[in-house]
Amino acid sequence: xxxxxxxxxxxxxxxxxxxxxxxxxxxxxxxxxxxxxxxxxxxxxxxxxxxxxxxxxxxxxxxxxxxxxxxxxxxxxxxxxxxxxxxxxxxxxxxxxxxxxxxxxxxxxxxxxxxxxxxxxxxxxxxxxxxxxxxxxxxxxxxxxxxxxxxxxxxxxxxxx
Amino acid sequence: xxxxxxxxxxxxxxxxxxxxxxxxxxxxxxxxxxxxxxxxxxxxxxxxxxxxxxxxxxxxxxxxxxxxxxxxxxxxxxxxxxxxxxxxxxxxxxxxxxxxxxxxxxxxxxxxxxxxx
Numbered sequence: 153x154x155x156x157x158x159x160x161x162x163x164x165x166x167x168x169x170x171x172x173x174x175x176x177x178x179x180x181x182x183x184x185x186x187x188x189x190x191x192x193x194x195x196x197x198x199x200x201x202x203x204x205x206x207x208x209x210x211x212x213x214x215x216x217x218x219x220x221x222x223x224x225x226x227x228x229x230x231x232x233x234x235x236x237x238x239x240x241x242x243x244x245x246x247x248x249x250x251x252x253x254x255x256x257x258x259x260x261x262x263x264x265x266x267x268x269x270x271x272x273x274x275x276x277x278x279x280x281x282x283x284x285x286x287x288x289x290x291x292x293x294x295x296x297x298x299x300x301x302x303x304x305x306x307x308x309x310x311x312x313x
Numbered sequence: 314x315x316x317x318x319x320x321x322x323x324x325x326x327x328x329x330x331x332x333x334x335x336x337x338x339x340x341x342x343x344x345x346x347x348x349x350x351x352x353x354x355x356x357x358x359x360x361x362x363x364x365x366x367x368x369x370x371x372x373x374x375x376x377x378x379x380x381x382x383x384x385x386x387x388x389x390x391x392x393x394x395x396x397x398x399x400x401x402x403x404x405x406x407x408x409x410x411x412x413x414x415x416x417x418x419x420x421x422x423x424x425x426x427x428x429x430x
Contacts, residue, residue: 169380171373227329227356234336234349243345243407259391266390267355272348273390274397284344284397284407 153200155193159185198254202312211310218304219264226269233286244288247280248297251305257312264304271300319368326360329353342408343400351393358385 162185262273275282336349362378369375
């Protein structure tokens, strides 16, 4: 199961990158994908049974829309902060609780916080994220979590757990 | 029509890359600079790659641009996170506006013990 998922993933990326229909191209792709699959196939998907559940993909698409909206908003807010005189900032570090356990989910959450409005992941420990906030509104962990990543953390919990 | 969309996305991308560079100059400390440059430059580069995809359609070049887009969104925040953590470990404090109340980090951060002889 693990091996099949990794092989399909690698071969798909190979086809997308090369994007041609030669026979030689197919043979080279299959050989290279098989080689990498044999080496790394055992380790990669931590929960292979999750890849067959369609609701996770639906939740992930929902997450993508939330993320895109937040990112575009973040860019306009950042443009405003850069262009106004004497940048209107009040930076500080807050800590927020982290409920996700899956490593891939944690990476995606940390990256989406970095691209969300005014926040930036600095450090990650077992239960907490340390977030640099460019305009600190509250230092209370629970309120800060609600304001920074409440929605995306809930959706990612649906996707990965 | 495709040309017009291509030019629109390209100009948006270049505007945001310019803003990112401007933010790099205007912000007071390393963390704020990283924030400005990461956010704006990621969207700007993504927009340029999207314009390439629209211009060339689903050809070899366009698909490469799409793959670059995905890897850019995965890698750019990770690189910024690595820079911020390195700055934090080497002991750079968060800048505070003079006169504001101080906002301390929620925990005293572990510092790396360096060998001093």
